[in-house]
Amino acid sequence: MIVYGRNPVREALRAGRRPVTHVWATRRAAGEPWLRDVAVSDARPEAIEARCGSAAHQGICAEVGPYPYAGAAELLAAADPLIVALDELEDPQNVGAICRTAESVGATGVVLPERRSAEVTPAVCKASAGAVEHLRIARVRNLADFLGDAKRAGCWCYGAAAEGAEPYDRQDYAGGVVLVLGAEGKGLRRRVAASCDVLVALPMMGRVGSLNVSAAAAALLYEILQRRLDRES
Amino acid sequence: MIVYGRNPVREALRAGRRPVTHVWATRRAAGEPWLRDVAVSDARPEAIEARCGSAAHQGICAEVGPYPYAGAAELLAAADPLIVALDELEDPQNVGAICRTAESVGATGVVLPERRSAEVTPAVCKASAGAVEHLRIARVRNLADFLGDAKRAGCWCYGAAAEGAEPYDRQDYAGGVVLVLGAEGKGLRRRVAASCDVLVALPMMGRVGSLNVSAAAAALLYEILQRRLDRES
Structure with missing residues (x-):
């Protein structure tokens, strides 16, 4: 590559x-x-x-050399992991930007589906400013099945959604956490949303009514990090 | 256009x-x-x-028609304004993405310097997903002078910085607020940083040690919005 x-x-x-x-x-x-x-x-x-x-x-x-993908089980085996799962994000710019933010908050890793998703291409490497070289990224055959595994491993799965969701700042974010983000415009697929423990939303105060997915990821991941740091101190 | x-x-x-x-x-x-x-x-x-x-x-x-810029004084005349000031951001992708997030948090407006900054070009419109059409954007000759005006109008100016800064989550963000963001790699110019009341930083837990400026904007603006909403309720 x-x-x-x-x-x-x-x-x-x-x-x-x-x-x-x-x-x-x-x-x-x-x-x-x-x-x-x-x-x-x-x-x-x-x-x-x-x-x-x-x-x-x-x-x-x-x-x-080829990108050294991690195994999903390896991410779930970490103590109180913080994992970002992307549901069919195809834009390398967004996938790279989210990987960069995930690396900045010290996330355990990122999970991508094998199909209908950008993989770690050179464009993703560039958009991540090289953060993918330090981050663990796993590919899974089926994202809903991965969320089932994550729940069995003790993680709480938070899906980012626009509707029918709870305020993102009223959550606990303790222990193992998976944050699931969907593609812009499409959001989370139904089965993926149903596999989450809770759907969370950022307040929308404007007229356009949607955020870029990498901006939403940054706002949510820093809230999660801050809650976890506050608990430690 | x-x-x-x-x-x-x-x-x-x-x-x-x-x-x-x-x-x-x-x-x-x-x-x-x-x-x-x-x-x-x-x-x-x-x-x-x-x-x-x-x-x-x-x-x-x-x-x-041409982009209908607002006047900086008009932004400062709003009650408890929330203003985003961009110090020489030249990448239309970043400027547009930040405008989209600013519109989503209900910001009063965005301030751009006239020189060495992207203006509201078609590429900025596209990157903002059209949010610039609803947002008030002003151009100023000198950003440090604008921050002086903002302070005289009762605003508190927070500059985003990597070094020598206080934790972003230990601030008040009440009343009139100006959030000042610098270009990636360069950060805030010295005179602009000196014109801020306080410099604030997001925690960096990874090895790459820098965030995309539009990701930093999203994390900071949602923290500011949340503090302001919490105070109202």
Whole structure:
């Protein structure tokens, strides 16, 4: 896989979870201090763009091993895990942005369905600013079945919903937590919503009446983190 | 100005704040129920793309009047305003996403500097899902001077910062509030940071150590909204 952009290449090197077999950079990008001990092939911007297929490469790309997915059971085995589950999110921009926020709140990991969902592509790596290199991400065949497993493992499953939901700030968020987010416009699929313990909503005070899913994820994940930190202190 | 995409065209029509002088749509997009009473010119996708200059048009674009900017003084004249000020954010994706979240929390408005900042372009309209049509957005010559005016008008100015900042959840957020956000990577300029009453930070529990500015905006704005709602109830 070819990852591109400063943060994705830097975090792949820092995390060391998958081999970085070749780095191409413009002379300017190659001067970055974190590339000091790395063998870099000199390349022109057009050659980098041709190699990675995106204009957003910032003068650098790298050949790396396949993304090292985690197992869903491994995430559930953590003590009081905080897991983010994405129900058929197809936009790599949103999936990457949510992974970046999940990594920032110290989440145990992210769960993606195998079908009708973005996987960890180079575009997701870029949108996550390389956070996917440090985060554990698992793929599951069926998200509703995963939520069943999570409940049996002692987790409480909170689904983000617009309607028929309880206020997000009146929840406990203690112990094992799974936050389930649906695709924009579509929301959670019925069987996935039915597999949640509770549906929670953010207040909507405007006229447009919907948030971008990655903005909703940030508001919800920071509320969850804050509740958990308050309990510890 | 040509706005493109379903939400931007629909919200321009709904808000009615600027003239919508012509709508072009594919036969499929023209069948949307909210276009029932609107004169629509039939157009092929390629013609729409050529007209708006973006592939993200979703089969529809419209010619609209210039964006109706508000005055900064008008925002400060509101009772206990909640204002979001953006310090030299150039990425239309981030500016649009923050405007969408600001509209969702019922913010009084958004303030952008005239220079080195995205203005309300068609790309910003699209990234905001049309929320800019309902939101009041003002442009100011100098952001630090605006913060001085805001303080004289009784507002408390909170700057989002990574370092040297206080916990964001230990603040009051009562009365008039200005939340100031800086560009990713650069943060707030020194004079802008010095013009804030307090700098606040979100906890960072991961290894990457930075959030996307629109994710930070969502976490901060929902915390501010929740504090204000809790106080009212």
